[in-house]
Amino acid sequence: MINIPYDVVIKKITEKTGTSQAEIEIKIKQKMEQLAGLISKDGAAHIVANDLGVKLMEQGGPVKINEVYANMKNVETQGKVTKKFNLYEFQRGETTGKVASFFIGDESGQIRITLWHDQTKEFDNIKEGDIIKVKGTNARLNNNFVELHLDTNSQLMINPSGVEVGEVKQFSRQRKSIADLKEDDKNIELLGTIVQVFDIRFFEVCGTCNKKLQPGPDGPHCLEHGKEKLDHNYVLNVFLDDGNSTIRVVFFRNQLQNLLKKTHEEVLAYRVNAEGFESVKNELLGEVIKVIGRATKNKMFDRLEFMSNLVFVDIDPEEEIKKMAAESKQEPQTQNPVTPETKPTDQPL
Ligand SMILES: [Zn+2]
Structure with missing residues (x-):
């Protein structure tokens, strides 16, 4: 099923049929009762849209x-x-x-x-x-x-002829200092210096779907693909210092590739050649980076960590400081959690 958010489905039905939101919600509830326990609220909303003849996706032509x-x-x-x-x-x-x-x-x-x-x-x-x-x-x-x-x-x-694009909506992200981070803060931009680098941790994943392996009597396997193809995933933690505080920043797979400017295979090589990573660690130390991501609570250690969704290296600190000064004079940026600002690519198929 296409993951159109529930609110968007309701809005589309309202717009196209004139039915009030309350009425639509009643219909959705009825549908769910009718199919007792077999359908989610989202699924019921799709069926109701279909029953009312509302096409959730227009066929043909570009979409926003x-x-x-x-x-x-x-x-x-x-x-x-x-x-x-x-x-x-x-x-x-x-x-x-x-x-x-x-x-x-x-x-x-x-x-x-x-x-x-x-x-x-x-x-x-x-x-x-x-x-x-x-x-x-x-x-x-x-x-x-x-x-x-x-x-x-x-x-x-x-650059196809006849296609024009208006002003691009900027990623809404909020610059914060590490000390101001709160649990579940999203779309946050941090600027800081890497002051400590840990070792890369590698773990086995399914080479087909990239999902974590599940334990089983014959050892770890993918619920869908068994053990036919195994691959490794990896994660690196560093400490970032923004002049006032530090935080542990977590780089998974693609983010780590971006941070190190290395391919999947090059990162994997450190699994068997851990010493080879020592020189990389030294290069990372003192490097200024900009990371966009979210703050999460690591429950096991009861500490706040920052998950990288997008990392910028080769930062010119002076430029950044100038930019920050200029932006702080402007209106505060609005936060819009639906902007798709950070999308690490999937692993190659
Ligand atoms: Zn799999």
Whole structure:
């Protein structure tokens, strides 16, 4: 099922049928009672929309970026390139794969576009500021953020004629000092210096779906794919110091690749060559980074930690300080939790 938020479903039904929100909610409740225990509130809302003849997804034509929901297929959308990441090559068995990604934005939001294999051919020709139109893409949820993936049936157009994009909605993120962080703060930007680096921790995951393995009588396995293909995932903790306080910042998989500017395979090499990581640690120490993410409580240790969703390295501290001074004079930024600002790409298929 396409993960259109419940509130959005209600709003669409109201708009298209004139039925009041209260009436729709009653219908949804009835539907749930009718299908006692077999359907979720979201599922019931979809059925009610269908019963009332409301199409939740318009067929054909581009959708606004904030109307791309997880699990949508054959998505067409367009936007201006706001950030381009690196192209990575990776080895999977006999074959070499490629993956690259970038963000596009329109006036409704921003979304990460991920290109695989042959689709990456166009990647070099894409510049920040270009208008990109994509067709036939699939929306996937990754770390709670929706992103669009292109496959062999997808199309990508660079600066297609007749397509205009208005002012791009900026990621709403709030700069905070570490001392002001609170549990469950989201879309927070921290700027600080890495003052301590721990060892990378590796753990086994399913090589097909990238999910954590579950224990079983024959050892750890994937509930869906068994033990056919195993891979490793990894996490690194560092201490970030912003001049007043420090916090432990956690970098999972893609975030760690971005922090180290290394590919999946290069990071994996440290699993067997832990000493090789020592020099990397030394390079990281003293580095100024900007991290966007969320503060979470580590219940086991009863401490606040910061989960990285997007990390910027090669920061010019002077520039950042100037920017902070300029922004602090402006109106406080609004917080909008639905902006898809941070979408670490999925692992290569
Ligand atoms: Zn699996």
